[in-house]
Amino acid sequence: MNWTRKTTISVVAALVVLVVAVVVYVQRDAGGNENGNEATPTGANSATPGAGASPAETPWTGSWAVAVQNGGRGFERQTVRQILRTSIGGDTVRVRLSNEFGSDPLTVSAVHLAQHLQANTVDASTNAQVTFNGNDSVTVEAGQTAVSDPVQFALPAGADIAVTAYVPERIGSVTQHAFANRHNYVAAGNQATRATLSGAQTFDNYAFLAGVDVQNPESEGAVVTLGASITDGYDSTFGENRRWPDQLARRLIAANRNVGVLNAGISGNMLLKDGAGQSAVNRFDRDVLAQTGVKWVVFSDAAINDLGDSNPPGGEQLIQGLQQLIQRSHDAGIKIFCATLTPYKGTDYWSEQGEAGRAAVNEFIKGDGSGCDAVIDLDTAIHDPNDPQRYNSRYNTGDSLHPNDAGMEAIAAAVDLDLFR
Structure with missing residues (x-):
């Protein structure tokens, strides 16, 4: 074989290898994770978008979410209707169901989205069926999460929608978010498509519903x-969506910003110690890094409960825990905004030791070299200027720990919207 022929064959072979590599890469890229920072659902029953999926170039963004916990009530042959307040809107929606803390499989069917009207009543003309891998029902194994197929649904920004599902088989305890701060509804039998549930009873947690994501080409994250x-x-007006994250979402909507606001607060939660839910350190990957389309995190008030523990950690320990979250955020390419700890003097668990810890944490957050991408000074926004260790009376619910509605508004107002650029 002469040199010219050898060269020609070599070039052809190289071209063949190159074409194969390109094809493999394109196929792999087309089937990859299109959801930014969202963790890929695990388990055999985790749904993936079907043939009707919206174009991959439009990213998913979380519009609503809760932090999941164990110990929720069980259901059997009952319809569960849950009401939620959206943040960012869009025209294509998917629903995330969690059995993270379940010990048995969770089966749900007849899942529907609809505009909420009042109490347990929805606008039935807006009912949209939610499927999982093209099926009407899904079984979520213990420890797993299921993500629905995309649903064409006009999801308004800053509005209430209902997610209704039928639970056909008995499950003794479900993954929950313990404090919904509103009524949700349960009724006997399969009433998923009814405008008003017959014989409904209320419950005040979220059950197995973990999030609602939306596709919006104008999304900023x-x-x-x-x-x-x-x-x-906690202690904001029941059923009126007065939490400070809700009020932050209102501000963003009013400013024509397309930013999802996802509330990962858990009442009683701590930074370092499990108790009311896993600690912020232990749940950070799931409740922050795995949220859909997350670009920013505000670390707020969890460490106040560490300070009120019977054996409170010192400021140095709390700072070390916060430094972990800062590093893990940056490793994931997410900006973290650190909020100063609000006062709690006047509570039955306040102590000089705890106050020293709060001061140390706040000094760290506001100091140079903390690693925080911004500081949100909730302490200054809320405290009494004449007695900075206590709440301003106009923001105090009376327990010297939780802000009232005006206090929630003051906290939301302390967040600079330009941070989300």
Whole structure:
């Protein structure tokens, strides 16, 4: 074989290898994770978008979410209707169901989205069926999450929608978010498509519903608010969506910003110690990094509960925990905004030791070299200027720990919207 022929064959072979490599790469890229920072659902029953999926170039963004916990009530042959307040809107929606803390499989069917009107009543003309891998029902194994197929649904920004599902088989305890700060509804039998449930009873947690995502070509991403009862909205007016993350979402909508606001607050939660839900350190990957389209996180009030523990950690320990979250955020390419700890003097668990810890954390957050991408000074926004260790009376619910509706508004107003650029 002469040199010219050898060269020609070599070039052809190289071209063949190159074409194969390109084809493999394109196929792999087309089937890859299109959802930015969202963790890929695991388990055999985790749904993936079907043939009707919206174009991959439009990213998913979380519009609503809760931090999941164990210990929720069980259901059997009952319809569950849950009401939620959206942040960012869009025209294509998917629903995330969680059995993270379940010990048995969770089966749901007849899942529907609809515009909420009042109490347990929805606008039935807006009912949209939600499927999972093209099926009417899905079984979510213990420890797993299911993501629905995309649904064509006009999801308004800053509005209430209902997610209704039928639970056909008994499950003794479901994954929940313990404090919904509103009524949800349960009724006997399969009434998923009814406008008003017959014989409905109320319950005040969220059950197995973990999130609602939306596709919006104008989306700027999502911010996760990570904290405890102040973030969870405890003592804000029941059923009126007055939590500070809700009020932040209102501000963003009014400013014509397309930013999802995802509330990962858990009442009673701590930074370092499991108790009311896993600690912020232990749940950070799931409740922050795995949220859909997350670009920013606000770390808020969880450490206040550490300070009120019977054996409170020192400021140095809390700072080390916060440094972990800062590093993990940056490793994931997410900006973290650190909020100063609000006062709690006047509560039955306040102590000089705890106050010293709060001061140390706040000094760290506001100091140079913390690693925080911005500081949100909730302490200054809320405290009494004449007695900075206490709440301003106009923001105090009376327990010297939780802000009232005006306090929630003051906290939301302390967040500079330009941070989400």
